[in-house]
Amino acid sequence: MSRVFNFSAGPAALPEEVLKQAADEMLDWHGSGQSVMEMSHRGKEFISIATAAEADLRELLGIPANYKVLFLQGGASLQFEMIPMNLLAGRPVADYVHTGEWAKKAIKAAKNFCNVNVAASAEDKSFTYAPAFADWTLTPEAAYVHYTANETIGGVEFNWIPATGDVPLVCDMSSNILSRPLDVSKYGLIYAGAQKNIGPAGLTIVIIRDDLVGKASPTTTAMLNYKTHVDAESMYNTPPTYGIYIAGLVFQWLKKNGGLAAMEQKNIAKANLLYHYLATTDFYRNPVAPSDRSRMNVPFTLKDAALDEEFLKGAKARGMTQLKGHRSVGGMRASIYNAMPIEGVAALVEYMKEFSASKG
């Protein structure tokens, strides 16, 4: 068996240890005589798995007691819609910060429900930076302020938390949650699809402050109402049981490896390796403002796009996959989430050096 260094933006690489443990437990979880996939979500075995997963996530992120953790489905994309349905609470306007492809989708979804005030936009520079807070034009009576902590496609990450005062701060953390320590108390709601940095696709995590639950607009149906899922402890309908199990193993892996502070140091080291190399060459180029470069997704272009296919072929031959950039921006993108070991980034940089030398 040989495993590749998988640079996919999502679904993305998972820690090998986690996959091995899941394989070991596949046919018989902890002497129960069954796979986790075959368990009743209401049985004591699965309840113990879900309870441990939530407790470990709470510990890792230091989630305060007045926040609920929900294990939902529908991806981050469903949250683009559930957020306005549940948080507008009769207010006509919400503030959104436009930083790229994912912010754009969140804005488009919200426009079905309210007036969207684009409080700041990086469109003037092709979404290559995170707009400074001083330049945000916020609406005092906004129901909430939404931003995208890490633009997975553009490779732009916020290294700071906006201070929105009494207006709840809502954040799409799909592609950088658990990559560093986080002060959850600064947020009203945090959401993330699992398939970037948590676990398999199909699970979506929502962390919501108590006082924001139970304010859905009157036409909101049960499945789309956070209160339904809070009241039923994420078991109103069958939750994505196997996804919750794997996410739980990832949380244990993070705890065993020093938690989020240690993970952040590893992620900084990996990102530095790649960005420092990019700074030494003009064969490759990353367009993002240095202070806003993502530690998770590193897009770069080759000097000559005609070399892209050859670059990708050579990478694949060396066991490095999924480096092709998003179709909307072209070029390359290396996604280096928690599960990517530094050896993978080192191998990529070595190959990039070799490739550029061979092309003079």
Ligand SMILES: *Cc1c(COP(=O)(O)O)cnc(C)c1O
């Ligand atoms: C991947 C991604 C999404 C979309 O997630 P789905 O689970 O496919 O709905 C939204 N926002 C960000 C930042 C993402 O990286």
